[in-house]
Amino acid sequence: MQTPIILTGDRPTGKLHIGHYVGSLRQRVLAQQTHRQFVMIADLQALTDNGQDPAKVTGNVLEVMADYLAAGLDPAKTTFCLQSALPALPELTCYYLNLVSVARLERNPTVKAEIQQKGFERSLPAGFLVYPISQAADITAFRATHVPVGEDQLPMLEQANEIVRRFNGLVGQEVLTECQPILSDTGRLPGIDGKAKMSKSLGNTIELGMSEAEIKQAVHAMYTDPNHLKLSDPGQVEGNAVFTYLDAFHPDKALVAEMKAHYRRGGLGDMRCKQVLNDCLQNLLAPMRERRQQAMSERGELLNLLRQGTEQARGVTDSLLGEVKRAMGLNYFG
Amino acid sequence: MQTPIILTGDRPTGKLHIGHYVGSLRQRVLAQQTHRQFVMIADLQALTDNGQDPAKVTGNVLEVMADYLAAGLDPAKTTFCLQSALPALPELTCYYLNLVSVARLERNPTVKAEIQQKGFERSLPAGFLVYPISQAADITAFRATHVPVGEDQLPMLEQANEIVRRFNGLVGQEVLTECQPILSDTGRLPGIDGKAKMSKSLGNTIELGMSEAEIKQAVHAMYTDPNHLKLSDPGQVEGNAVFTYLDAFHPDKALVAEMKAHYRRGGLGDMRCKQVLNDCLQNLLAPMRERRQQAMSERGELLNLLRQGTEQARGVTDSLLGEVKRAMGLNYFG
Structure with missing residues (x-):
C-alpha cells in the first residue's frame, strides 16, 4: 500500500494567527505522526496577487517558519519547503497549461469568487487565472494523496484531479496520482471583532x-x-x-x-x-x-531548516518531473 | 558597448523547408559571423498547440538540428539549445504571469489571429493564451537584444518589452533588457501550389x-x-x-x-x-x-551538439533567472 502523503502550506503574506492554528496547524501537528507530510511556504502563489509588492511576501517567509515551530510542527517529522526554490513546479505548470482550456479556468468557482472578492475584473493578472494549474503542479509534484482544504477549495482539487486523469490518459501511464481532500471539521474562526474572517489587514487577529x-x-x-x-x-x-x-x-x-x-x-x-x-x-x-x-533568535538555523527540507522536497519533485518528461518523450538527453 | 545577442529558433513540428531557408536560415548563417546567436528548438512552445500529440514534437527535434547544419549553421559560431531543457524559462514565465493581465493577453493581435486560424475559440488551451509571456521569458532569459521576426510577430516583441519595463520599474533596477526586431526583408515564400503558406500539412513544401x-x-x-x-x-x-x-x-x-x-x-x-x-x-x-x-548518420553526435549548446544556454539563462530572483528578494538561500 502507498504511504499517504500530505501536501499543505501557507502563503507567506503575514504572521500566522490562532485562526490558522484551529483551522490547520493543529491538524498538521497530529498528521505528522501518521503521514509523510510536506508543508510548503507558497511564496510563488503569494506573488500571484502581490506581484507589485514582493517584499510583503519575502519578508514573511521566516516569520511563517517560526510560526510552524511555534505551533509544534517538528522538522524531524514534517518536511518544510519553499515553493520558489522548487523549479519542477513551474515546469510542471507549463506542461499542464496546455491541458486546460481558458474557459475551464474561468468556470472555476473558487477562482470566480476570489476574482470578485479581490476586485480584479478586467485587470486580472494571468498568474491569478492560472493558479489552479499551478496548485495542480504542487500537488502532483509531491505525489500528494491527501490535501487538507476548506469546502471552498474543493474545486481546486477537482481541477488537479482532472489534470491527473487527462495527463495519464494522454501518455497511457499512471504517472500522476489523484488526491483526496481532508476536509477541516472546524468552521473558520471569526476575527475578534466578530467579523467572518480573521485577517491581518483588518487588525482583528491574535497572532501566535x-x-x-x-x-x-x-x-x-x-x-x-x-x-x-x-x-x-x-x-x-x-x-x-x-x-x-x-x-x-x-x-x-x-x-x-x-x-x-x-x-x-x-x-x-x-x-x-x-x-x-x-x-x-x-x-x-x-x-x-x-x-x-527561540526560533527567531536563531534565524540562520531557521533558514537552514527550510533549506534542508527544500533540498529533500527538490529530490521528490524533480523525480516526478523526470517521470512526466519521460512519459512525454522529452528525455532527449537520457 | 553591449555585444548584440540574437535569439531565434523554430518549433520542431516538422522538417525545415526552403521557405524557412529564405525566411530565416539564410539570415542566421550570415548573423552568426557578427552576432552572439542562440538558436532554440522550441519544443515547449510547440506543445502549446500540440499538447495532445507530444510525439509530433519530440520526433522532430533531431530533424530540425540536422536541418540547421544542412543550412550552414556552424556549432562553433551558433549556440543550439533545447527549450524544454532550460528550467529557467518556465520559472521566468511564472513570475511574468503576474505582471500581465488576462485582458492584455486577449488583446494581443498575433494571439487573436492565431486563435482564429487554429479554430480554438472556447477550447483555447491556457498555454496558448499565455504563450506571449513564455516568449518574453525566452527573449529576456538570453538577454537578447535582437529578435528576427515577421511583421505579424511584432506584437509579441512589444509584449516582451512591456514586461521588461514593468519588471525593471517594479524592482527599480535594469535587470531585464529590451529587444529590437530584425524584420525580414523577404516576404513569405508561397507553397509550390501558389498558396500563401508553405506548410507540411498542405504537402506544398520543398524540404531541405x-x-x-x-x-x-x-x-x-x-x-x-x-x-x-x-x-x-x-x-x-x-x-x-x-x-x-x-x-x-x-x-x-x-x-x-x-x-x-x-x-x-x-x-x-x-x-x-x-x-x-x-x-x-x-x-x-x-x-x-x-x-x-551526414548529420543524420551520426545521431549521437548530433544530440551531443544539442546537449553541449543547451548546457551553455543553461548557464546564461540560469544566471539571468538568478538576477531576477535576487531583484525580487527571492534569494533566501544566498
Whole structure:
C-alpha cells in the first residue's frame, strides 16, 4: 500500500494567527505522526496577487517558519519547503497549461469568487487565472494523496484531479496520482471583532507570537453580545466571539457548556467570560511564544531548516518531473 | 558597448523547408559571423498547440538540428539549445504571469489571429493564451537584444518589452533588457501550389533534405499562370510561383529579369522556366542534402551538439533567472 502523503502550506503574506492554528496547524501537528507530510511556504502563489509588492511576501517567509515551530510542527517529522526554490513546479505548470482550456479556468468557482472578492475584473493578472494549474503542479509534484482544504477549495482539487486523469490518459501511464481532500471539521474562526474572517489587514487577529499583554488586550476588545448591557440581562451566545473562541480553544467542554447556559439566563458578565478565555489563550500561546522567540533568535538555523527540507522536497519533485518528461518523450538527453 | 545577442529558433513540428531557408536560415548563417546567436528548438512552445500529440514534437527535434547544419549553421559560431531543457524559462514565465493581465493577453493581435486560424475559440488551451509571456521569458532569459521576426510577430516583441519595463520599474533596477526586431526583408515564400503558406500539412513544401528526384517532381508540379496555355501566349509573372521562387533563389538577377520579360510577351514555356528553377534549387540543395545525411548518420553526435549548446544556454539563462530572483528578494538561500 502507498504511504499517504500530505501536501499543505501557507502563503507567506503575514504572521500566522490562532485562526490558522484551529483551522490547520493543529491538524498538521497530529498528521505528522501518521503521514509523510510536506508543508510548503507558497511564496510563488503569494506573488500571484502581490506581484507589485514582493517584499510583503519575502519578508514573511521566516516569520511563517517560526510560526510552524511555534505551533509544534517538528522538522524531524514534517518536511518544510519553499515553493520558489522548487523549479519542477513551474515546469510542471507549463506542461499542464496546455491541458486546460481558458474557459475551464474561468468556470472555476473558487477562482470566480476570489476574482470578485479581490476586485480584479478586467485587470486580472494571468498568474491569478492560472493558479489552479499551478496548485495542480504542487500537488502532483509531491505525489500528494491527501490535501487538507476548506469546502471552498474543493474545486481546486477537482481541477488537479482532472489534470491527473487527462495527463495519464494522454501518455497511457499512471504517472500522476489523484488526491483526496481532508476536509477541516472546524468552521473558520471569526476575527475578534466578530467579523467572518480573521485577517491581518483588518487588525482583528491574535497572532501566535503575541505578548501576554497583547493577547489580554485583544480578548478585552473582543466582540460579544451588543445587547447584553446589564450583568443580569440574558445574553446571546450565537455570534458572540468570546463563546466561539471558548468552543474552539477551551479544553473543558463541560465548563464552557455551563458558562453558556449561565450567560443565556443572565447573571454572567462579559468580563468574567473574557477572563476565562484569556487564561485559556495565555496557556495555549505561552509555550508557542517561547518556541517562536527561540526560533527567531536563531534565524540562520531557521533558514537552514527550510533549506534542508527544500533540498529533500527538490529530490521528490524533480523525480516526478523526470517521470512526466519521460512519459512525454522529452528525455532527449537520457 | 553591449555585444548584440540574437535569439531565434523554430518549433520542431516538422522538417525545415526552403521557405524557412529564405525566411530565416539564410539570415542566421550570415548573423552568426557578427552576432552572439542562440538558436532554440522550441519544443515547449510547440506543445502549446500540440499538447495532445507530444510525439509530433519530440520526433522532430533531431530533424530540425540536422536541418540547421544542412543550412550552414556552424556549432562553433551558433549556440543550439533545447527549450524544454532550460528550467529557467518556465520559472521566468511564472513570475511574468503576474505582471500581465488576462485582458492584455486577449488583446494581443498575433494571439487573436492565431486563435482564429487554429479554430480554438472556447477550447483555447491556457498555454496558448499565455504563450506571449513564455516568449518574453525566452527573449529576456538570453538577454537578447535582437529578435528576427515577421511583421505579424511584432506584437509579441512589444509584449516582451512591456514586461521588461514593468519588471525593471517594479524592482527599480535594469535587470531585464529590451529587444529590437530584425524584420525580414523577404516576404513569405508561397507553397509550390501558389498558396500563401508553405506548410507540411498542405504537402506544398520543398524540404531541405529532399532527394534530387523529389525536388524535380515538386518543381514540375509547381503552380504557374493557369491562363498561359500556348507557348506563344503572353504569361503572367505575378502570383506565378516559379517566378517567385526564381526571384528568391536564383543568383543571376539579370537572367531572371530577362526571363520575366520574355514570359510576359510570350514565347517562353513553363517547362523551360521550371528547368532553370530546378537547376538552381538542385545546386542550392545538393550540399545541404549531403550535410543533412551526414548529420543524420551520426545521431549521437548530433544530440551531443544539442546537449553541449543547451548546457551553455543553461548557464546564461540560469544566471539571468538568478538576477531576477535576487531583484525580487527571492534569494533566501544566498
